[in-house]
Amino acid sequence: MSSKYTQSLAKFNAVLQGRTVTPPSQASICLAYIRGNYEMPNLGFATAEAIVKQGYFSPAEKAKAVKMISEVKNGLLDLIKASTWMDKKTKENAIQKASLMDASVAYPDWILNKTAQQIYYKGSNFFFYT
Structure with missing residues (x-):
């Protein structure tokens, strides 16, 4: 404007x-x-696709980050399970809560799929692909 x-x-x-x-x-x-x-819709997805295609934070780098987060989460679960200071109910709740934790890393994988992006941006007043 x-x-x-x-x-x-x-x-x-x-x-x-x-x-x-x-x-x-x-x-x-x-x-x-x-x-x-x-x-x-959120233009950040199209922006992220362009950044990834320029070589920044590649899918391989994202996979490393996801693996690292998974290992940290598994370590947390091991610590909770091995703890002796929590009662049984508290430990069960902590395990459930930690198990439900999810990490959003960098960008959703679907942004690299042109068909998925066209569906997401369908009806918008702009068009990214020819």
Whole structure:
């Protein structure tokens, strides 16, 4: 959006809210679109795909990180199971809670699948692939 539009919107919101409203910076608007909002899907997935395809945080590096996190989680479970200070019920709850922990590492694997991205972005006003 142009700065003329954002300034007009800020003036409108100032009248509507009865206080001064500062228009957001262009950088914050761009970041909002990358993060996603209620009007359009999260552009961060397309951005992440581009970054991965440039060689940053490759699927192999991601797999190493996932394995490391899994090993840390298994170590935590071993510590809980070996503990002697927890009663049986507390230990069961701790094991269940630790077992349910999930890690989101870098990006979802589906972002490297063009068909999955086309489905995710279907109906958007932009198109990434030809």
